[in-house]
Amino acid sequence: MKITPYLNFNGNCSEAIAFYEEAFGVKAKIMRYCDAPPIEGFTIQPGTENFVMHACLTNRDDYTIFLADVTPNMRTAFGDGMSISIELDGADTVKSAFDKLKEGGTVLMELQKTFWSEFFGSLVDKFGVSWMIMAKM
Numbered sequence: 682m683k684i685t686p687y688l689n690f691n692g693n694c695s696e697a698i699a700f701y702e703e704a705f706g707v708k709a710k711i712m713r714y715c716d717a718p719p720i721e722g723f724t725i726q727p728g729t730e731n732f733v734m735h736a737c738l739t740n741r742d743d744y745t746i747f748l749a750d751v752t753p754n755m756r757t758a759f760g761d762g763m764s765i766s767i768e769l770d771g772a773d774t775v776k777s778a779f780d781k782l783k784e785g786g787t788v789l790m791e792l793q794k795t796f797w798s799e800f801f802g803s804l805v806d807k808f809g810v811s812w813m814i815m816a817k818m
Contacts, residue, residue, distance in 0.1 A: 683728055683747070683788070685745045685747055685749040686723075686746050686765050687746075687748070687749070688746065688747070688749075688810060689700045689748075689749055689750070689751050689757040690748065690749070690750050690751070690755060690757070690808065691750070691753075691756055692729075692732060692750050693749060693750075693808070694732065694733035694736065694748050695731075695733060695749040696756065697748060697808050698711065698733065698736055698738070698748060699794075700781070700782075700807075700808070701710075701738055701746070701748075702738070703740065703781055704777075704778045704781035704782050705740060705778055706719065706740075706774075706777075707738050707739065707740050708739060709736045709737060709738045709748070709757065710737045710739075711733055711735075712733070712734045712735045712736070712738065713730070713731050713732065713733055713734055713735040714729055714730055714731070714732050714734045715730040715731060716734070716803045717734060726753065726754070727751050728753075729750070729752050729753070732750035732752070732789040733748060733749050734749060734750075735747065735748075735749050736748040736749065743768075746765070746769060758809070759809035759810055759811070760806070761811075762792070764811035764813050765811065765812050765813070765814060766812075766813040766814075766815070767808065767813070767814055767815075768812065768815050768816070768817045769815075769816065769817065770817055770818075771816060771817075772799065772800045772816055774783075774816075775792065775800045775802075775815065775816045776792060776800070776813055778814055779792050779802050779804070779814050780813075782804055782806045782812055782814070783804050783806070784807065785806070785807030786804050786805050786807045787804060787805045788802070788803075788804045789803040789811075790802050790803045790804075791806065792814075797815075798815040798816055798818065799816050800811070800815060800816040800817075801814070801815040801816070802814055802815075803811075
């Protein structure tokens with residue numbers, strides 16, 4: 682079974698995508714509401730044409746994260762009780778991602794050696810997403 686996190690944003694998904702592309706050194710595939718073909722009975726809310734309908738961040742076959750904007754009538758918020766745990770290759774990659782993700786965010790545990798990983802840290806980024814980042818074992 683493969684589980685893929687799907688992050689929803691309130692109109693700032695494009696900003697989040699650019700932030701995560703830089704943090705993880707990947708390029709997202711993005712589909713906006715204005716890219717959707719006409720669908721009978723479906724209308725795009727005015728002002729949301731450039732909202733992200735669906736985006737995908739993928740690093741080879743290691744991980745995939747889906748992202749999208751919700752429309753203004755469907756507000757969303759991140760909450761306690763869930764973190765995205767991501768394993769990256771090597772301490773330099775972990776440090777680079779961690780340093781980017783902590784910009785404007787809150788560090789919960791600085792990067793350090795733990796009994797389960799050579800390099801581990803946790804934080805909540807500026808979008809409210811909770812991350813646990815570690816070096817692959």
